[in-house]
Amino acid sequence: MIENVSQPVSTATESLNAARNIIPNQEYLLQGSVMDSAVEVLLHRLRGLCDNVDSGPEPFYDHEMCFSIRGAGSMQPLLLRVRRALDYQDMPWQLRYIGQPEIGDKSRPTIVRNSIDIGTSATVVEFLTELGCRMDFEYIVRGYMFRKGRMKITVSKIFKSGQGKPLDNMEALSQSYLVELSVLAPSGQDAIAEDMRSFAEQLRPLVQLEKVDCKRLQHVP
Amino acid sequence: MAYSVSISVEAPIENQIQEITYDGQELYQSPLSMSENLARLAQKIDFNKVIPEEVEKENSDSLEKSDDESSSKDSAAFQSSLWPWDSVRNKLRNALTEVCVLSDVLAIAKEKRYMVLDPVPQEGVETKPMVQVYARKKALAGAATVLLTGAERLRTSQTEISRNRTTPDFHIELLRLRQNWRLKKVSNSIIGDLSYRTAGSKYAQTGMFEVTKAEEENPTTGSPPPSPGPGGAPKPSSALRVMVPSELQGVAYIEVLCQKDQEDLCSASINVLGSGPTATNPDIHWQQKLEAAQNVLFCKELFNQLAKEAVQLQAPIPHMVVGNQIMATVLPGIQLIISLCHSTGTDKKPPSQNPPQKSEHDHVLEHSLHQLLREVHHKNTHHPFPHPSSGPIGPSKKRCLAGPMAADRYELMEMMKSQTLLEQIIQQAQHFFMRLRTEYVLDTIAKEVKDPLIVSHWNALNSPTQSCVKINIMTHGYDSVCRTSLIVHVGEKSLKCVCRDGRVMHMSYEPQELRDLIFCQIYQHQITAVQALAKCMGWQFLANSSHLGLGAVEPLGNASSCILASPIGDRLIAVRCEPHMGVQVAIAQSPRKDFFPGQLVKERKWENLGGSFKEVRWDKMEGKNFLNKMELLMASLTSS
Numbered sequence: 001m002i003e004n005v006s007q008p009v010s011t012a013t014e015s016l017n018a019a020r021n022i023i024p025n026q027e028y029l030l031q032g033s034v035m036d037s038a039v040e041v042l043l044h045r046l047r048g049l050c051d052n053v054d055s056g057p058e059p060f061y062d063h064e065m066c067f068s069i070r071g072a073g074s075m076q077p078l079l080l081r082v083r084r085a086l087d088y089q090d091m092p093w094q095l096r097y098i099g100q101p102e103i104g105d106k107s108r109p110t111i112v113r114n115s116i117d118i119g120t121s122a123t124v125v126e127f128l129t130e131l132g133c134r135m136d137f138e139y140i141v142r143g144y145m146f147r148k149g150r151m152k153i154t155v156s157k158i159f160k161s162g163q164g165k166p167l168d169n170m171e172a173l174s175q176s177y178l179v180e181l182s183v184l185a186p187s188g189q190d191a192i193a194e195d196m197r198s199f200a201e202q203l204r205p206l207v208q209l210e211k212v213d214c215k216r217l218q219h220v221p
Numbered sequence: 222m223a224y225s226v227s228i229s230v231e232a233p234i235e236n237q238i239q240e241i242t243y244d245g246q247e248l249y250q251s252p253l254s255m256s257e258n259l260a261r262l263a264q265k266i267d268f269n270k271v272i273p274e275e276v277e278k279e280n281s282d283s284l285e286k287s288d289d290e291s292s293s294k295d296s297a298a299f300q301s302s303l304w305p306w307d308s309v310r311n312k313l314r315n316a317l318t319e320v321c322v323l324s325d326v327l328a329i330a331k332e333k334r335y336m337v338l339d340p341v342p343q344e345g346v347e348t349k350p351m352v353q354v355y356a357r358k359k360a361l362a363g364a365a366t367v368l369l370t371g372a373e374r375l376r377t378s379q380t381e382i383s384r385n386r387t388t389p390d391f392h393i394e395l396l397r398l399r400q401n402w403r404l405k406k407v408s409n410s411i412i413g414d415l416s417y418r419t420a421g422s423k424y425a426q427t428g429m430f431e432v433t434k435a436e437e438e439n440p441t442t443g444s445p446p447p448s449p450g451p452g453g454a455p456k457p458s459s460a461l462r463v464m465v466p467s468e469l470q471g472v473a474y475i476e477v478l479c480q481k482d483q484e485d486l487c488s489a490s491i492n493v494l495g496s497g498p499t500a501t502n503p504d505i506h507w508q509q510k511l512e513a514a515q516n517v518l519f520c521k522e523l524f525n526q527l528a529k530e531a532v533q534l535q536a537p538i539p540h541m542v543v544g545n546q547i548m549a550t551v552l553p554g555i556q557l558i559i560s561l562c563h564s565t566g567t568d569k570k571p572p573s574q575n576p577p578q579k580s581e582h583d584h585v586l587e588h589s590l591h592q593l594l595r596e597v598h599h600k601n602t603h604h605p606f607p608h609p610s611s612g613p614i615g616p617s618k619k620r621c622l623a624g625p626m627a628a629d630r631y632e633l634m635e636m637m638k639s640q641t642l643l644e645q646i647i648q649q650a651q652h653f654f655m656r657l658r659t660e661y662v663l664d665t666i667a668k669e670v671k672d673p674l675i676v677s678h679w680n681a682l683n684s685p686t687q688s689c690v691k692i693n694i695m696t697h698g699y700d701s702v703c704r705t706s707l708i709v710h711v712g713e714k715s716l717k718c719v720c721r722d723g724r725v726m727h728m729s730y731e732p733q734e735l736r737d738l739i740f741c742q743i744y745q746h747q748i749t750a751v752q753a754l755a756k757c758m759g760w761q762f763l764a765n766s767s768h769l770g771l772g773a774v775e776p777l778g779n780a781s782s783c784i785l786a787s788p789i790g791d792r793l794i795a796v797r798c799e800p801h802m803g804v805q806v807a808i809a810q811s812p813r814k815d816f817f818p819g820q821l822v823k824e825r826k827w828e829n830l831g832g833s834f835k836e837v838r839w840d841k842m843e844g845k846n847f848l849n850k851m852e853l854l855m856a857s858l859t860s861s
Contacts, residue, residue, distance in 0.1 A: 024613055052603055060610040085608035092625040094609050119624040145606050152614055184613045
């Protein structure tokens with residue numbers, strides 16, 4: 001497709017406003033977990049259900065750090081996540097902001113939350129530290145990614161990162177795998193949530209993907 | 222004063238009050254259920270009461286007594302009140318008596334003092350063995366006949382099926398079909414999909430086909446087999462029939478022709494569109510039918526895509542789309558014609574009009590087109606995965622890096638550009654022609670020029686748009702003395718030549734340019750070779766010039782020359798080479814032979830200055846080739 005270069009030049013704000021409808025800033029999410037003994041069956045099933053059966057699941061190996069910064073006063077701290085791919089060192093790092101899940105009606109099939117992610121260079125940690133963010137925690141996640149249409153399914157295991165080199169002395173946080181089904185879409189496309197729900201139904205007896213309310217899981221100190 | 226007082230009148234409570242709770246609520250005793258009522262009545266039975274027979278006996282015994290009547294009356298009265306339960310009571314009482322007697326007898330017999338249990342001697346049953354055998358035989362025969370009739374029935378049905386039906390079972394066929402094609406059941410019918418949708422195609426036309434059971438045909442076992450003729454023996458038809466949409470029936474392929482310019486473009490039409498009935502040949506097996514239909518769909522999509530691009534693209538010479546043909550100009554004078562040939566198989570007539578100069582259908586380019594479309598499909602489905610995994614699916618690695626690396630608008634626009642199918646195939650066709658021309662030029666030169674040999678090695682590995690050829694110019698017999706090599710990279714519309722000394726020359730698609738270049742290189746080779754030979758022969762090299770400014774202006778390239786001196790210095794050879802005139806050799810010798818002292822130059826010693834150059838008649842010279850002749854010349858002029 002050849003671009004027609006002779007377009008009328010529009011101002012930056014005009015093009016930004018026009019682009020707002022297509023920037024994916026909402027994340028629709030369903031989560032579940034399987035025990036270690038059952039993960040092979042789940043992977044086999046996902047391999048059959050998802051796209052590109054011939055190429056197989058894509059492994060990934062990421063390191064995530066969570067930063068928080070407190071504004072003036074006793075507001076809620078702003079949480080930012082920095083994630084990098086340990087197996088693809090030349091890919092850019094990712095800075096991500098995840099908002100609170102929308103407290104909509106209970107009939108919504110999935111969690112909907114704001115999600116903005118930006119590609120950055122490796123100096124983002126220094127940048128955030130200079131801004132005043134403190135690192136709350138970090139972890140290493142390793143697993144497989146699948147894709148079905150716009151939906152992305154990850155089956156991953158979370159490890160506690162040892163001090164120094166993250167490669168050695170990794171201990172798993174639990175004896176289970178975290179399964180996540182997510183779609184990044186512009187706001188207003190709620191129909192995708194139904195597709196996600198029907199796909200989750202197909203995985204039903206192996207893993208139960210549902211809306212997980214994080215607030216209930218968090219311990220309030 | 223009369224006050225009206227409310228009086229409530231209630232019926233008495235039927236059920237007894239069981240308890241009154243603290244809040245005043247009364248809990249009634251629930252009325253007895255049927256089983257509870259029965260239990261209540263049963264409890265009233267007194268099993269110790271005497272039965273009527275005993276009562277009569279007692280009555281007969283004590284007839285004298287005066288209170289007989291009263292007791293009989295009493296028993297009669299009692300009897301009448303227990304009437305519903307009397308028989309039950311009597312039976313139970315009898316049972317009790319019997320059981321008591323039995324237990325007494327057993328206790329006494331166990332003691333073995335007064336009673337002993339003795340077995341009664343059994344008389345042997347008189348059985349006649351023959352009767353038994355006969356009975357058994359009859360029974361077995363009966364069972365055997367039942368089993369045999371059943372087996373016989375099964376066998377006959379099996380042989381009948383296998384004899385009559387040469388076709389396999391419908392369900393087995395359906396299973397085979399399902400292993401190869403996507404099927405689904407919609408209400409009563411089975412619908413299949415043969416499009417490339419799941420492989421990444423975005424073509425709008427559906428590829429739905431329907432599967433039905435084949436009609437029962439009369440078995441042809443009775444009639445004699447037909448004689449082998451044009452019809453052939455009847456093939457066994459399969460149990461299921463497949464119906465493809467009418468626009469996908471038949472066979473199609475994309476025909477790619479590269480031909481020289483024609484004045485009359487309309488005459489080069491090679492349509493073989495059948496206009497006959499669309500009834501398909503029923504003898505084709507469903508697999509071939511479906512594969513052919515899928516191919517038709519693929520060719521249609523490919524042609525559709527190419528036609529869209531041909532209309533949208535703006536080329537220096539515009540592309541033309543006429544009917545089912547696309548004409549694009551590859552190089553000046555050469556056209557690429559892509560046409561969709563779709564035949565429904567019923568049109569048996571050969572095409573009536575064959576264009577006079579029909580070049581062969583290029584299978585390689587057709588295959589390339591198929592591959593290009595498949596690549597487009599592949600890109601549609603295989604999007605790169607995000608790393609780290611929480612990123613969005615879709616952007617390529619370049620696009621992901623564009624942010625952190627601060628790509629500007631121009632770079633982003635460049636990233637968006639991609640080549641269309643038509644452009645790619647035109648490039649491949651252009652390269653094909655460039656390669657063909659280069660081959661032709663090199664082969665012609667190699668045939669024409671025998672003196673230095675031109676050897677060309679084409680690289681075995683190349684791409685559809687680039688090839689390489691290495692050209693070695695050497696003289697026969699002297700290939701270790703001197704060899705000139707150059708590499709020519711053949712692109713789509715240009716050539717690039719890299720010489721050994723580092724010169725890079727770019728040429729256009731005209732074959733004459735390459736020819737001229739090669740000729741120039743040949744004559745430069747000669748001079749270089751002479752110099753190398755001189756080293757071997759011991760001759761000294763005095764001077765050379767690659768671009769000689771002396772003599773007539775050359776039409777092609779520049780003349781080159783060199784001057785050599787013999788080992789003892791008494792002979793000189795001057796060589797001049799140029800592509801147009803060939804080779805000119807002249808020799809001179811040091812003490813002049815024709816020295817005559819004159820008015821100005823009187824002394825003898827001036828004869829050592831050396832004479833003038835005299836040209837050698839090179840065509841009369843002995844020797845197989847130029848270098849050989851030079852060698853012989855040098856050998857003859859060398860005097861020790």
